[in-house]
Amino acid sequence: MTKYVYDFHEGNATMRALLGGKGSNLAEMTGLGLPVPSGFTISTQACMEYLANGEQLTEEMIQQIETYLARLEAETGKSFSKGDNLLLVSVRSGAAQSMPGMMDTILNLGLNDVNVERFATLTGNPQFAYDCYRRLLHMFGNVVYEINGSHFERFLTNYKETHQRENDQALTVDDLKVIVAAYKGIYKKIGQKEFPQDPKTQLFEAIRAVFSSWNNERAFVYRNLNDMSHQGGTAVNVQEMVFGNSGQNSGTGVAFTRNPSTGENKIFGEYLLNAQGEDVVAGIRTPLPVSTLSEVMPDVYAEFIRVANLLEDHYRDMQDIEFTIENGKLFMLQTRSGKRTAKAAFKIAVDLVNEGKATKDEALMQINPKSVDQLLHPTFNPVALKIADLITDIGLPASPGAATGNIYFDANAAKAAVQAGEKVILVRQETSPEDITGMSISEAVVTSRGGMTSHAAVVARGMGVCCVVGCEQINIDEDNRRVSYPGGQLEEGTIISVDGTNGAIYLGDVEKMPTEADESFQTIMAWARERxxxxxxxxxxxxxxxxxxxxxxxxxxxxxxxxxxxxxxxxxxxxxxxxxxxxxxxxxxxxxxxxxxxxxxxxxxxxxxxxxxxxxxxxxxxLHEFMPHTKQEITHVAEQLGTTYAELQQRVIDLTxxxxxxxxxxxxxxxxxxxxxxxxxxxxxxxxxxxxxxxxxxxxxxxxxxxxxxxxxxxxxxxxxxxxxxxxxxxxxxxxxxxxxxxxxxxxxxxxxxxxxxxxxxxxxxxxxxxxxxxxxxxxxxxxxxxxxxxxxxxxxxxxxxxxxxxxxxxxxxxxxxxxxxxxxxxxxxxxxxxxxxxxxxxxxxxxxxxxxxxxxxxxxxxxxxxxxx
Ligand code: ADP
Ligand code: MG
Ligand code: MG
Known part of the structure; x- marks a missing residue:
């Protein structure tokens, strides 16, 4: 019998491939004795078998899920259906490598028309209960029935406007009941479905939807773009809910144990009081810096700092943490190695070793080799990029860098422009050895043909010149000295900006940020050479x-x-x-x-x-690469060598x-x-x-x-x-x-x-x-x-x-x-x-x-x- 389901007590961080990143770390945190809401993980293996089985859960899987659900009910003393203590869960996807293209999380699963009333009575807070219910309807509809989230959002925004409710918390119980009813209408009208009232049906439908999302278009494209295998599958985590939206003594937040953009050793994060799940990132209200929690809830803050340090020490790396506070009690909902800029990566790695928190080997393993490019070449200011006019973004990023200059279509014109004091971008169909000097004086080289090992790409990389190749959307008209692209035309001399890190080209001069190889960089490189x-x-x-x-x-x-x-x-x-x-x-x-x-x-x-x-x-x-090709060239070379045009032309033909x-x-x-x-x-x-x-x-x-x-x-x-x-x-x-x-x-x-x-x-x-x-x-x-x-x-x-x-x-x-x-x-x-x-x-x-x-x-x-x- 294959084991498909693991309690958080059964797993650990080494089981990432089987339990996914989220699941294996929830298990690890549970093992560390941290306050993690109880739950279980259905493995990535179950996902792959589900997909191979025509998107059907097998009998064995269903039975194991049932068993672990019963165990969760026993452990929490709560129940999906009976008793006076209601179990609500979150259903969270989580592959081995984090993957934004996949299905999101569903919170508050288990609520229905009857339960919501019981939940209101149990908590003594009907407004909170209905707030949870409308959130469930939204997320479930979106994730499981693929009803576009904007249908729910638009209704909610309109409702708040027409009824002058300033924010979500201003909604009364009666408002929320109207919203819940309207959401069910959206299910019927847009999704042609009913919201399933039975909690177990909700659970199984949610699990299936998450598994199926492994093969959706977005996920597939994401994996292709990031050289990831399509064989991994995603795990599903089913976890008891804790409620950050149950009042002013509750809240939810995300934090990094160090600053992810500079590497500074100072906790960095944000939280919102009386909020749930994605409210922090969704930008509904402006979140507060996590340090201010020390004033609002000093005890919780002290506990949070203790846990953050403990996690960093344990994982021996900077962590990205998600947490929720329910009635003054802290719960940990996720931890993982935090994404960081290249600059921060080098600083953090060196600092961790100096603080005795990591070995040199561990520090070296934290550096993504490809990110080194970011450090050695200037990059565009991301804010400026957002408003820049894109010419094309399908070029291949052949040599990194961020460059701006006037476009020229041949090496001689480029040289003349540089001599006249201009910055130049050489734009050619493809380059040849004669273009080398023209390339070396250019800020960037762009070609409409060729791949990552074409002449332009290899030579530009060698020179450290920014280069984008294979921009098939641009058409170079050398005779009339202009290029056309889907959005228009560029005359010779026009200013463009080229991003050699992702292959995009923009109109005009896009602002850049300098980068410098600092001391941390030198330190890491010395360790690398030694190792x-x-x-x-x-x-x-x-x-x-x-x-x-x-x-x-x-x-x-x-x-x-x-x-x-x-x-x-x-x-x-x-x-x-x-x-x-x-x-x-x-x-x-x-x-x-x-x-x-x-x-x-x-x-x-x-x-x-x-x-x-x-x-x-x-x-x-x-040899014929050394030969003249155009009529003009042949005439010129014939003169130089003291031979006739006809003789030279014949020789060129012979060598071709x-x-x-x-x-x-x-x-x-x-x-x-x-x-x-x-x-x-x-x-x-x-x-x-x-x-x-x-x-x-x-x-x-x-x-x-x-x-x-x-x-x-x-x-x-x-x-x-x-x-x-x-x-x-x-x-x-x-x-x-x-x-x-x-x-x-x-x-x-x-x-x-x-x-x-x-x-x-x-x-x-x-x-x-x-x-x-x-x-x-x-x-x-x-x-x-x-x-x-x-x-x-x-x-x-x-x-x-x-x-x-x-x-x-x-x-x-x-x-x-x-x-x-x-x-x-x-x-x-x-x-x-x-x-x-x-x-x-x-x-x-x-x-x-x-x-x-x-x-x-x-x-x-x-x-x-x-x-x-x-
Ligand atoms: P993502 O991968 O998009 O971060 P998560 O599964 O981490 O999705 O869920 C997003 C957020 O939902 C979490 O950060 C947390 O705030 C909330 N959440 C998830 N599970 C629970 C739970 N059991 N109780 C309370 N909040 C939860
Ligand atoms: Mg998360
Ligand atoms: Mg060779």
Whole structure:
């Protein structure tokens, strides 16, 4: 027999999955001997079985609920139906993770036309009894029969106006009787139902409604938005009522044990006298600060403070508490870890450790890694946002931040505007490598196409530039220099504001709030680094990015993308000369020009990173990315290179590929143009020799991309090694270099044991590996991935969070194969997933050595790495 129902005495806080957050904490508080009204919880398992059973409670469930109801009656000495002491209960939903999309609470359940009179007599307070009854009718109608609450509210407001009743408490018994009758009319008219008079029927209907609400539209959407599983189910709590609305000696309130926005160690909350349930949050009357309770009811206040402290000590975290006072006696109705701003989170975590209330591990676990973004980037003032004009809010939040500027549609126009002193937002269909400088000087980048790993997204994140991609509602008309969106048109130069944290775009200049990384932040980050097994490196190649990463104490560089270094006018020219020329002599001239540029590049990098390891990926993109495309460009380049338009155009056509992502790129380039990689390897070694000092030795890790066969790697390794060894011999020095490969093809994962023989390390390139495993083009998949997610074909975007079953399995296979061959083989991850907390957990579990991510995501990754190790 399955146990579906648990008394509050039977559960505890560890049973959250089964009893839900609310139920497990009510049980925990009961166990602590706190004043919690009696009750029981029907499990989340019952909910899932109810749903699987065609939304029917099974016989077994019904029987157990009956048994626990009888026990509740015995425990409270009250009864649903007989005796002279009436049992009224609340029915409260509560999933394992709190979920605003679900059914609410029903209070005062058990009242009916007969009981309400008995309750009036019992309490000697008919006004109170009828107040409870009208509240029950409203909540029950709303929750169980889905009658829109506004029907009840509108009637009540009208009634108070026409009868000049200032507030709810001014309603007389006769008023309330009229209201109750009218509410029943609403049931008939709107709900085509009668209010069930039998308390048990009320109870069972309420339980069914709460269970069914797990699958309602709102709840479903909420779970999708928050990456939550649809498998959890909600529990239902049935609890004896206590009454905050039974007079001036009663009340109800909510409080946080510390200030949730600043973290200050001072109780923070509000209450209302003579009120019930949601009155405090509903804003019917203005609630009072909880500290004033010390004047109104000093004893209750003292008890409340004692309980609040006790709960915080017990849970070792800041608590969000709901309470009710009935005739001068305090009751606890809920406790949970309080939601807080990122700033408060860091302060509270550090304070709790300093006060001896929590361990460092517990403090680290309290930090939501994703909230770190909030701390490091400015945010919009929430009050200003409420009145701002929204342009669109369906964009993907690719890189956090809050930015305002004038819109421009190409990098040159953006540059000119910046030179003229404007702040600029670059708006493009999608960006390409030529846009990089334009992007770096912009406050934000907005694209109408592309997903979270599109060029714009990756580059902007790397730069820490605010970015929203895939805003499919905006249409960019580059010829006429304007964009249209559902609500209108924007000319070039118009001011907009971009929210990189949620993907929304607004008209005009929306006010911002600054944020600063304070002492608590530094403290937590130091604890995190101490605790992690995984090292956290940065993906970076510019001086600015590297400095940012080092400021966050990155453990070196996990990915230098050398192609980013070629998109400067004079280098591009040499690169084009190299690709286009058929004569060895001219090719070599071009290469040695590039060699000198690259030596400078690497000297700059190594001077900053010193003895920290640096993975340098040799040239990766398809050659035609370096080619001119428009007629104008081709004419210009032909002139530069001293060739004809026709010849150059033919060469461009020759190089064009139907499927560039599956094309002539990565190691394949080196097989056909071996000198390219040899030049880069030479530049790396020469730079290292220049930077090496007596105190530190540079540690370059040379990485060959897109390897799928051991023969490719064997060939390239042999060539590069030979070239380097000859060079070192010539220079008469040594350099501590290694040569490894990027693992980004499924085939490479499957033959990882063979590749180990020719590599000193692997780095998983998760963007390409995901693209190649799913066969999803990462630049185009944005168009359908959202629909895949909303239709539950995919649980999450695999470019944002590792697909454990598929891509993760490949990573695991490669890891096992490599480590079987060589137990301490060095393995890392570069690519976007290296900065994603859920993916990091997996990388930790399978025993990788490091992850690497954009500099601004390093703190997120460090926290996630520490949490994985705890
Ligand atoms: P939510 O999840 O929306 O907070 P709750 O189940 O916590 O819903 O109920 C909301 C409020 O209803 C509680 O904060 C409390 O004020 C009131 N409430 C719930 N159960 C009871 C009860 N047994 N007695 C008195 N008030 C209750
Ligand atoms: Mg609550
Ligand atoms: Mg790649």
């Amino acid at each position: 992690s097994h995984l090292k956290v490196r940065m993906n970076a190649e510019t001086v600015e990015d590297i400095k940012t990463g080092l400021a966050f104490e990155a453990d070196g560089i996990g990915l230098v993308r050398t192609e980013h270094m070629f998109f400067k006018e004079e280098r591009l020219r040499e690169m084009r000369r190299f690709i286009l020329s058929n004569r060895a002599q001219e090719q070599n001239r071009a290469l040695s020009a590039i060699l000198n540029y690259q030596i400078d590049d690497f000297v700059n990098i190594f001077s900053l990173t010193q003895d920290k390891p640096v993975v340098i990926r040799l040239l990766d993109p398809p 590929e139907v499927n560039p992502m599956l094309g002539h790129r990565g190691v394949r380039l080196a097989v056909t143009y071996p000198n390219l990689y040899l030049m880069q390897a030479e530049a790396i070694i020469r730079a290292a020799v220049q930077v090496n000092t007596a105190t530190f030795q540079v540690k370059p890790e040379i990485m060959i991309p897109l390897v799928g066969m051991k023969e490719e790697l064997a060939l390239l390794r042999q060539q590069i090694e030979k070239h380097i060894e000859e060079l070192l011999k010539e220079l008469g020095v040594t350099v501590e270099y290694t040569i490894g490969t990027m693992i980004e093809l499924p085939r490479a994962c499957l033959i990882a044991d063979q590749l180990v023989d020719y590599a000193d390390f692997f780095s998983f390139g998760t963007n390409d590996l995901t693209q190649m495993t799913f066969g999803f083009s990462r630049d185009d998949a944005g168009k359908y991935i959202n629909q895949y997610i909303s239709e539950a074909i995919l649980p999450i975007d695999p470019f944002q969070t590792l697909d454990v079953e598929g891509v993760g399995e490949l990573v695991k296979i490669a890891t096992e194969k490599a480590r079987q061959k060589q137990a301490d083989f060095k393995l890392g991850v570069c690519g976007e997933l290296g900065g994603d907390p859920n993916s990091i957990e997996f990388f930790h579990q399978i025993g990788l050595n490091y992850v690497s991510c954009s500099p601004y995501r390093i703190p997120i990754a460090q926290i996630a790495a520490a949490q994985s190790a705890i």
